[in-house]
Amino acid sequence: MSSEKPYSFFQSVERSFDKAAIFTEWDAGILEQIKQCNSVYQMRFPVKIGDKVETIEAYRVQHSHHKTPCKGGIRFSMAVNQDEVMALAALMTYKCAIVNVPFGGGKGGIKIDPKKYSAYELEKITRRYTAELIKKNFIGPGTDVPAPDYGTGAREMAWILDTYVAMHPGEIDAAGCVTGKPVSQGGVRGRTEATGLGVFYGLREVCNMKAVMDKLGLTTGVEGKRVCVQGLGNVGYHSALFFQQAGAKIVGLAEYEGAIWSNDGLDIDAVVKHRKSSGSINDFEGATNFEKSEDALEMDCDILIPAALENVINGENASRIKAKIIGEGANGPLTPDADEILALKGAIVVPDMYLNAGGVTVSYFEWLKNLSHVRYGRMEKRFTENMNHHILGQIEELTNKKVSTAEREFIMHGADEVDLVRSGLEETMITATKEIMDIWHANPNIPDMRTAAYVCAINKVATSYAELGIFP
Numbered sequence: 001m002s003s004e005k006p007y008s009f010f011q012s013v014e015r016s017f018d019k020a021a022i023f024t025e026w027d028a029g030i031l032e033q034i035k036q037c038n039s040v041y042q043m044r045f046p047v048k049i050g051d052k053v054e055t056i057e058a059y060r061v062q063h064s065h066h067k068t069p070c071k072g073g074i075r076f077s078m079a080v081n082q083d084e085v086m087a088l089a090a091l092m093t094y095k096c097a098i099v100n101v102p103f104g105g106g107k108g109g110i111k112i113d114p115k116k117y118s119a120y121e122l123e124k125i126t127r128r129y130t131a132e133l134i135k136k137n138f139i140g141p142g143t144d145v146p147a148p149d150y151g152t153g154a155r156e157m158a159w160i161l162d163t164y165v166a167m168h169p170g171e172i173d174a175a176g177c178v179t180g181k182p183v184s185q186g187g188v189r190g191r192t193e194a195t196g197l198g199v200f201y202g203l204r205e206v207c208n209m210k211a212v213m214d215k216l217g218l219t220t221g222v223e224g225k226r227v228c229v230q231g232l233g234n235v236g237y238h239s240a241l242f243f244q245q246a247g248a249k250i251v252g253l254a255e256y257e258g259a260i261w262s263n264d265g266l267d268i269d270a271v272v273k274h275r276k277s278s279g280s281i282n283d284f285e286g287a288t289n290f291e292k293s294e295d296a297l298e299m300d301c302d303i304l305i306p307a308a309l310e311n312v313i314n315g316e317n318a319s320r321i322k323a324k325i326i327g328e329g330a331n332g333p334l335t336p337d338a339d340e341i342l343a344l345k346g347a348i349v350v351p352d353m354y355l356n357a358g359g360v361t362v363s364y365f366e367w368l369k370n371l372s373h374v375r376y377g378r379m380e381k382r383f384t385e386n387m388n389h390h391i392l393g394q395i396e397e398l399t400n401k402k403v404s405t406a407e408r409e410f411i412m413h414g415a416d417e418v419d420l421v422r423s424g425l426e427e428t429m430i431t432a433t434k435e436i437m438d439i440w441h442a443n444p445n446i447p448d449m450r451t452a453a454y455v456c457a458i459n460k461v462a463t464s465y466a467e468l469g470i471f472p
């Protein structure tokens with residue numbers, strides 16, 4: 001189908017929003033207020049690269065102020081433009097609402113190809129961008145809190161923090177001005193893998209729903225499922241890793257330079273090692289190369305996880321997708337036309353704004369850690385271990401039996417920071433899945449899971465506006 005109208009990314013988000021809004025009872029004024037971006041900051045600034053001055057184009061969008069701070073990543077990519085950042089900021093509002101993270105949506109972007117710059121040059125660009133945000137009050141623990149996104153990571157977040165702190169001496173909560181930081185700089189353990197782990201938890205919950213799997217003609221559970229992942233960045237890599245560890249088979253992996261498949265399953269770490277040493281994902285031992293990277297999206301598998309960029313499954317290729325479950329690891333990988341085609345085919349699309357919310361959920365935990373100035377588990381770990389030791393001793397004495405060393409270690413263990421973060425994330429994803437599925441099943445006219453997720457988000461944001469007293 002090539003009749004797809006040239007919707008911009010933001011228009012696609014608006015289209016999905018409108019599709020869901022009819023299943024709510026909010027008046028048009030509230031819906032319009034929710035839909036629009038509240039503040040859009042477009043900037044140009046000079047940075048000296050070598051002996052030349054480059055004018056850098058960058059953005060920060062605050063989609064919604066119904067809760068503050070605003071929250072959302074910063075991406076470095078040549079595809080960055082105002083429309084894209086607006087769309088991504090809007091998705092952040094809905095994402096935060098769905099997983100009950102008390103932030104408004106935000107997003108930032110710098111239009112550069114990070115591979116073309118040295119670390120020193122990237123640092124200069126990042127610090128200057130941060131200074132521009134500070135000038136307009138577009139960053140701060142209570143106003144707007146960036147995080148990593150496509151093309152950025154903990155290193156960039158540390159530069160942002162350092163620039164912010166230098167310009168806000170003595171601000172006691174300054175560490176909360178950005179999340180996704182290295183642990184040594186106030187980051188939280190478990191943030192790096194959070195989005196991929198959230199993708200896994202979310203899809204696992206869907207796979208555990210017998211009625212949903214029966215409808216798709218699949219067995220219940222994750223074990224044995226054949227999974228294909230597009231994009232081996234942070235999200236794609238960790239999603240694949242957690243699926244592999246849970247007994248699924250990674251049958252396809254795709255990157256921009258190529259893609260490979262194997263019915264016997266690909267070992268994710270071995271593929272990453274091979275790609276690092278050879279410079280390409282192709283020609284991995286025991287695997288077959290796809291002719292083109294995009295072909296991987298159309299491979300025969302149970303779960304397809306597009307975890308790279310937006311619009312990769314669209315009106316043109318959606319009818320050729322064979323996967324029964326499509327899990328949106330990336331933001332906006334499917335266009336609205338693709339949604340419709342896949343719904344007609346009977347596939348289930350597990351939508352981005354819920355499925356990849358693990359990143360912002362753990363960012364929320366990091367922000368709370370920064371505001372409380374104490375590591376998770378510090379107060380209770382030893383207390384729990386002492387208590388468990390005592391209880392176990394009593395049980396052994398009363399039963400006259402000894403537990404094995406491995407069991408003893410397991411029972412005794414008091415939660416570390418990473419245990420608590422992962423458990424908070426798992427709880428968040430389970431609750432969100434249930435909320436969305438309940439909305440979907442309660443109204444047989446809701447066509448797909450994305451629409452149900454939007455209904456969930458709209459109701460929460462609208463309630464928040466209504467309770468603020470802004471609307472009668």
Ligand code: GLU
Pocket residue numbers: 071072073074145146147148149150179331356357359360361363
């Ligand atoms: N960039 C991630 C996202 O799109 C994380 C945002 C955050 O942690 O604030 O959800």
